[in-house]
Amino acid sequence: MKGLSRIAVAGVAAIVGTAGLSACGAAASQKAAAAPLVVLPSPIGSYSRNFNPFSPTDLPGTTGLVYQDLFYFNPLKSQTYPMLGTSFAWSGHGTVLTVHLRKNVKWTNGQPFNADDVVYTFDLLKRYPALDTNGIWKVLSKVKAVNSDVVTFIFKAPNVPYQWYVLGETPIIDQALWKQVSDPVKYGNPNPVGTGPYLLKSFSPQVYSFSANASYWGGKPKVPTVEYPAYTSNSSADLALSRGKIDWAGLFIPNAQKVYVKPNPKQNHYWFPPNYIVILYTNLKNPLLAQLPVRQAISLAINREKIDKVGEYGYENPSSPTGLILPNNKAWLNPSLPPQDVSFSYNPAKAVSILKSAGYKKNAQGIFTSPSGQPLSFTLNVVSSATDWVSDASIMQSELHNVGIKLTVNQEQYGAFYGALKSGTYQLAIWGSSPGPTPYYLYNALLSPSSIGNYEHWNSSATNAALAQYSASSNLSVQKHAMYAIEHTMATQLPSIPLVNGPNWYEYNTSQYTGWPTPSNPYSNVTPASAFGTTVVLMHLHPVAK
């Protein structure tokens, strides 16, 4: 007994010792300044120190607060902010992009920023294709500095829409510092040096913070400290949010009005603007789904209002048949489209009549069969952890059953789900889409035969021609007419079936700071998870006068 307890005591001492060591090494920082802005983009249990702006898992704030892009494209309305660039122009029939850079910008280590940094950034992506997540060098052939404040990008073929990836989605890094990095792909960049309005102030696995950059080119931000605490789950984060411990969040909250706003209606606000469209992907390699009447019947039989109200807490309005994200894309909507092509109608009776007139007949089980005798019975894949989509799937299952189409819901893990979606070994699937600042990006990802996101395998020469037309022109009216053609195709040909608008989660508390984006003034993307948009929001915020 004696011997045992001695061992035990020694063990405990050793254990406490190791825990203490790691805790000491974790961080050293000053005392927190008054009224930090507490931000929670999404719950992450504990942080690992990754401020590499090219990494898909960089910590929120790396891009935006520290590293900046050349321009910021606001997805909520057609609006462009000059950041490190001041102006850009296309020439050479959409193959040459010339960018003028901002003068007198300094990195936070005091070194001046110039065109060489921009060229170095893009060359780095070329040397390390693993960093080039937007595939820029598939279309770009050369980047060169004309002088210290002008850079030109030369494309292999006309590709005007790539301006977004080049100007708006590529963080510019400091060449002097990054030249010393041996493997930028695996580099965690523990002490980031950028051009943005904030500097890293402290880091620990449970919280990290940024402090205002006094020499920021846009003026010193009015929010002195921005803090990112770690929360392990949505529910613990929701709790902290409703207790006013978080100023700006990008969280899903069930019954936001009741749970979040009602306890403190003056200061707690939320707005969930549409960000992408949720699509019922129809695999066109399937001979039944390749038939337009079948896709039309499925679309007509789905009650999107019910999906919104029952499956999605009323946060996700029905999409437009055009596939446009409305109202964000309203400037791009063809004004002469008939109303049935602008908004969906729920009409199960019409679904039945369409199938009947196309020669489909109900079998003994009440399921429609094709003229060649195949029943309209499909498997619908959905990611099991996307619980809202799982309930949407069961709503669709019962609605389609009512008109004589059988669905079997198949819940899968991410890996299995995406593998089937990508390889085309599925029948129906619920999945999102890839939006951009104009409708082109979503359409191109969804409909271009060369896009990985063309999961339904749509290939139409008319669509390809319209996409190419947009690509080759920086003239707005040419671009609009190209988009009008695709809007019509989406609404009448149903390459896949839009369901509801997927939102961005955005909650904010006005007790410390005001100036937040609102539905009447959507000056920037609202979620703190949006990389480059966060800077624009932070620069608009100012302390509440007390």
Add this chain to the structure above:
Amino acid sequence: MKFVAQRFLFLLLSVWAAITINFFLPRMMPGNPAEVMLARYQGKLNPQALHALALQFGISHQPLWVQYWSYLISLLHGNLGVSVSYYPTPVTTVIAQSLPWTLALAGTATVISVVAGTWLGVISAWHRGTIVDDILPIATTVSSAIPYFWMALLLLYLFGFLLGWFPLGHAYSTIMVPSWSAGFVGNLLAHAILPLSTILISSLGGWLMSMRNNMLHILDDDFMTFGEARGLSSRRLVYIYAARNAILPNLTGFSMALGFVVSGALLTEIVFSYPGLGYQLFTAVENEDYPLMQGLFLIIALAVLLANFITELIYARLDPRVREE
């Protein structure tokens, strides 16, 4: 010596088996880390990123046996790969950050639970027939019959949420900077009390019951009666004669339990958002982070196997009958 060599050989064989299963299992799952990542970040990453991600994660199309061989080689170098969910942090770093918390929480809980449970078992057996022996076993049986995650939720709700005596989660307050100051250590302890009590309450009963039952056997032995007749003090009789003999099975249990400490009190850590290995395992499973899962399983398997090996050695030392077989 032959016994030790034999056991050591068996240890090596089990470690090899664990590593091999650990290598092949995730590769039998559909999808690869790049696709999982793309799917998880849908909206943030566009599908074009797939190629870049595949390069980042070093997704290999080499034959399986080549991959297996390079996996073994990198294991020998202590390289467990790169975590997908904490990319580009190496798995070893993630484990090194979480291990101390788990050791501190589950380790302390196990040690306290064994010591207290064993001691209470002795008391209970010695005072058999009295009120102490009526209450203790029943109370602890009830408490260990309650599933421990449910106990965790209950404690969290009562003392954390309703009464507000203890924090709701984490290992320390996010506003604090880790240091050796009294304030921070106090903060650590305040955060540890609820998860610690959860494990303690639910595991105490097992130790108590096994010690009590062993004691009852020994107390009936002739040498105890003889010792009592010789006039030995009851204190000496209980601790030196009875408990010393009865503790063998508990000692085995203890060293086994130490092996399992590493796997963390999975559910307790999840309920209290405690940043230990159990919580990491949970997030790794949730994110389909196979490299991290593999690393964690490897650590857990190694710890259990090692504990097993050490137990066998200790047992052979304490009980010569094992050695002779």
